[in-house]
Amino acid sequence: MDLIRKMENVSVLGAAGKMGSGILVLLSFEMAKLKIGRKENKEFVLHAIDISQSALGDLLSYLKTQLLKHAEKNIVELRTWYQERADLIDNEEIINQFKEDVMAMVKTSTRIETAYDSQLIFEAIKEDKKLKVNLLSKIKQNNPDAWFLTNTSSIPIGEIEKEAGLSGNIIGYHFYNPPVVQKLLELVVTEHTSKDLSAFALELAKSMRKTLVQSRDVAGFIGNGHFMRDALYALNQAEKLAKTEGWAKAFFMIDTISRDLLIRPMGIFQLLDYVGIDVTHFILESMQPSFPKEKLSHFVLNQLFDKDVKGGQFADGSQKNGIFKYQKGRIAEVYNLKKDKYIPISSIEMDCAVVLGALPTFKLYWKSVVRDATKSDLLQKFFNELHQLDSLGANLAIAYGKNAKAIGKMLVDTNVAASEADVNMVLETGFFHAYGPINDYF
CATH class of the missing domain: 1.10.1040 (N-(1-d-carboxylethyl)-l-norvaline Dehydrogenase; domain 2)
Incomplete structure (x- = not known):
């Protein structure tokens, strides 16, 4: 499987979301291995696609932070990547160069048409089958050879495949939150998923050092x-x-x-x-x-x-109020459903x-x-x-x-x-x- 060719042009749908942002970071690491580490003479591009331009701006800030953390943790390896650069001497110079080189490969967009030239489409939008089918079918019609890797955590892949007309070019690739930290990756194939796509998915998971568990294509998976x-x-x-x-x-x-x-x-x-x-x-x-x-x-x-008691997290990662109200990450109050108000745990x-x-x-x-x-x-x-x-x-x-x-x-x-x-x-x-x-x- 030609992983390099497929990784030359990649799009992430829902890139500014909680899962999409983590997937984008992981893919940026993989592109860095190819472009910088292996010196592949290709023009790699990673498209971050989302409906909100401001959210994409926040995404780039998050990506920079994650790249710095990754570089600091892997500085020994990065030194070998940049060993031919005599102008890069201390660790800080190498780390900053790494960040710049990776950021140069990332392009943001609010237009679905951006994905029409990508070999790989990673989908991480909300759990809405109708929306997923609509977007993926549009891409398929304009990009018939694309492969789709969906992060859905509950919708049967076969249903998306059939309704979007993807003809075996989709696989369930369910990362766990947060994708950058979590080792688990749930793999879901349909009866039509192509062998080449399955082989690619396995190779990529191995490169990402993920723990792979395969689930049958049943709603909710494992x-x-x-x-x-x-x-x-x-x-x-x-x-x-x-x-x-x-x-x-x-x-x-x-x-x-x-x-x-x-x-x-x-x-x-x-x-x-x-x-x-x-x-x-x-x-x-x-x-x-x-x-x-x-x-x-x-x-x-x-x-x-x-x-409107929905939980979830704010952009900075802090917890929103849900069944509990939180102070500095700790449970402080609990919701009284009958009286529609929070009361102190104490x-x-x-x-x-x-x-x-x-x-x-x-x-x-x-x-x-x-x-x-x-x-x-x-x-x-x-x-x-x-x-x-x-x-x-x-x-x-x-x-x-x-x-x-x-x-x-x-x-x-x-x-x-x-x-x-x-x-x-x-x-x-x-x-x-x-x-x-x-x-x-x-």
Whole structure:
């Protein structure tokens, strides 16, 4: 596969978005390897395409920051790239030259026509099949030989392929957020995806040093197939608790359980805020037609969406208000759905602790256990004690863990995932869980 030829002219759709910006950065690194590192005598160009010119300006600032970080981290390698440049002596000169050389390859545009000359189209717009089909079909009509790599996290690739008339020239290339940091890449091929495109996708993922997991082309794939159902389960549990404790306490308790008693990096509702309640809403809507026997929605998400409580991040990366309100990155207040207002966590924390009851005396925290070589033993000790308790908190956590395991097994039984190991890999790598949902702890 001629990776070099395909990488000469590349476009990223939705380049100024949360995912598109990260994908653009990764592709700029790959072009730098070819143009500067391997001295390929080609005119490489990377088109950043988005609807907002001001957002594209912010994107360029973000790209410069990431290039500087990358250069500082890889300065030894960069010195070999620029060893023939006698005018570049100290590290700062090399880093600045690297930044300038890469930025020279990046061109911004608000016009879809810019992509008509690209060999590769990376699509990272919002989860809207109609919009994706509209844009990709326009490009296909004017650029019949282009290859499309879509970052969709939920829409079946085969449906986009068929409706946009892409004839095997599309592949699911689902990066995890943030793409520059996350190692996981979910690969989704259709029954028509060309062998050359598949080979290219594998070669590029290897060059990017990504951990590749292949999913069957089923709405939601492995990652959101698990996460969305996990979140709906949590909302159902919160709904039950809210009948006696109220919504603020219910949100807080289920979030606490999913974080502290399942040893996860974030509670489930904090994760929903991070992903975006609006994004979650769109993903579930896109998945629902593929699973008519399942109810992939919840009135809480609909109400929050209608009230413009959407979560997500600001341009600087700080967290927007969602189910929780944040101060300096920490949860400070929780949304009371019934009264349509936030209340301080401090006003309900003690009451929630009383309701949850006895918790394991052997304390275990995600941050300390996730990279511990003995984590299996530590987790087993923690969960053994959890199973011995008969408190509301322990019972809710055990039921939650069993449900997460059942979702994982369902993904394997329905061949969405090839193996239990693949499910666990996605949750451990893509969601940073300390252990996979299919385990012996529950």
